[in-house]
Amino acid sequence: MSTNVTLTGTLGQDPELKFTAAGKAVVSLSVVTSKSVKTDSGWENSEETWWRVTAWEKLAENVVESLKKGDPVIVVGRSFMDSFTDKAGAERQSLKVNAYNIGLDLKRRSVTVNRIVRDSSPASAPDADDPWATPAQDDSPPF
Numbered sequence: 001m002s003t004n005v006t007l008t009g010t011l012g013q014d015p016e017l018k019f020t021a022a023g024k025a026v027v028s029l030s031v032v033t034s035k036s037v038k039t040d041s042g043w044e045n046s047e048e049t050w051w052r053v054t055a056w057e058k059l060a061e062n063v064v065e066s067l068k069k070g071d072p073v074i075v076v077g078r079s080f081m082d083s084f085t086d087k088a089g090a091e092r093q094s095l096k097v098n099a100y101n102i103g104l105d106l107k108r109r110s111v112t113v114n115r116i117v118r119d120s121s122p123a124s125a126p127d128a129d130d131p132w133a134t135p136a137q138d139d140s141p142p143f
Contacts, residue, residue, distance in 0.1 A: 005097060007051060007075040008105055009033035017064040027060035029053050029067075031075055031097075053077070055099040062116075063102050072105035 012030035019025055031053050034045035053075055055063055067073065077099035086092050104111055 003079055005075075005077065005079040007031055007033050007053075007073075007097065009051070009073060009075075011067055011069050011071045011073055012050065014069045015064045015067055017060060025057055025060040027055050027063050029055075029063070031073060049095065051075075051079075052082075052094055052096045053099050053102070054096065055102055059099065059102065067102070067104070072108050074101075074103055074105050075099050076101040 009031040012032050015027045015029040017025060017027050029052075031051045033049050033051065035047040036043050037046050055077075075097060077097040079095060079097045082094045082096045084092055084094065
């Protein structure tokens, strides 16, 4: 069973980009979430949970270019429990998320956005039947 989740946490390692046999980009990363508790000696993290996060295609490529270990992130996606057998032969479980969106948590950081234009096809020519597509020669309205 899976459910939608929003995680606010910290990247536990640098994102790892790989490609499937079909050429699709996929990134794997780990995110740790925790609850901050104020104690007599200051703030401490408790209830740490580690999540394995996967993202695909352009999101995967952007994550690798933009994020690194220790960055505060927000992840939105579908969570599920994965079962596996470890090296010692014991059955284990891991929390995983297939991410729809991943970004820096701007609560603790500011960023400069580098906008990428993905569509490099030439702009289409204006439609000859559209009177608003090109300005009139004498700057008068086309009616």
